[in-house]
Amino acid sequence: MKIVNYIKTHRVKFTILIIISIVYWWWLPNQLFTTSCSTILLDENNELLAAQIANDGQWRFPQSDSVPEKFKKCITTFEDEYFDYHPGVNPVSIAKSIKRNFGSGKIKSGGSTITMQIARMMHHNQSRNYYQKLVEILLAVRIELSYKKSSILNVYCSNAPFGSNVVGLSAAAWRYYGRSPEKLSWAENALLAVLPNSPSLIYPTKVN
Template identity: 35%
Template sequence: MRKIFKGLAAALVLVVVLTVLGVGVDGWRLYRNAVEQTGIEQAVEQVRAQEGYTPLDQLPALYPQAVVAVEDRRFYDHNGVDPIAIARAVWVNLRTGSLAEGGSTLTQQLAKNLYFTQEKKFTRKVAEVFTAWDLERRYTKDEILELYINSIYYGEGYYGICSASRGYFGKDPTEMTDYECTLLAGVPNAPSVYAPTVNPDLAAQRQRQVVDSLVDTGCITEQQAQEILAGE
């Protein structure tokens, strides 16, 4: 009986290994096909050529800080993939029996915006990883963050920070207040849920999470947080 169990265990391990290898190979192929059709530099230039593209140094300083704090606080330390975030996502997904958590970094999200669909498949996630590594080899962290901010979806048909700021606040992003920065930074996580024109109460709750993340990462003090939320 023990030999039977050992044989079954070995067979199960083999199946898992072959499945993982298969997904890895398919993900690599998806990545290669994507970048062969549209090169990394070409895809990046398409984003930069869009109307309203806003360089990082023209944004209020708090906005990119808020994005990193709430979305990917180890952004400046990882190489495009965050093992800690992936481990956390795997644990959550195992507990819930879903793919609710992705563990994607800002670089992976940029890769998805440039090349892939929103469909939650392991093959696509692997392709994202290869593309993220490619982006990290070619561009600085600030360039990647700038591209992300200018390409992410903010709900209500708004893509990129300029379109979102004009659409929600009627102003260019250079003119956003700290209150508006923290409100908008929380939207891309779930645009259909956190768009301030759709669910103002949920948008405010998400804004509180953004502000708390800024406090946790030492970007602002608790007093500054209270002033921001009060619109001061």
């Protein structure tokens, strides 16, 4: 009865809350990424024979079904060590980044989780500001409500930049090492895992 009376007393606020909740729930698109992919040719053993660059000039292979365990270990260790436990946002990392940013007077660190990085990539890596960070946080939590952790990691690894117009783990493994991600060594996985953080600064084929 108290709940009913509260709703009647605050009818406008309750209606606004319902509308916001509905908009938030439907905010997430059916497909997180709709960018074009490379045309690939596989043999009868599912080995890559050839590939053609995507329409947007990127080497981006179709999303794979899973992420190899070695790369999962490397990427979560480097990018998001609490990936399996947080709800899309790591409050401790956010608090630390806010402290660093206020200390420097500009946004130098975002404290982004892997899920927040997906949200950022969905918005085409817009410039860093506090409004954009809030959008990333809200969208990251919404993604976590709809996808399993394994699916989220797979989406990230299929769409993260790896430098030299290479997008996604599968394309990176082929372009840099000439084989599938499942056949990479620990050292090769470790090198690829650091690329999405600064893809334009360092990658295996960079000369200078």
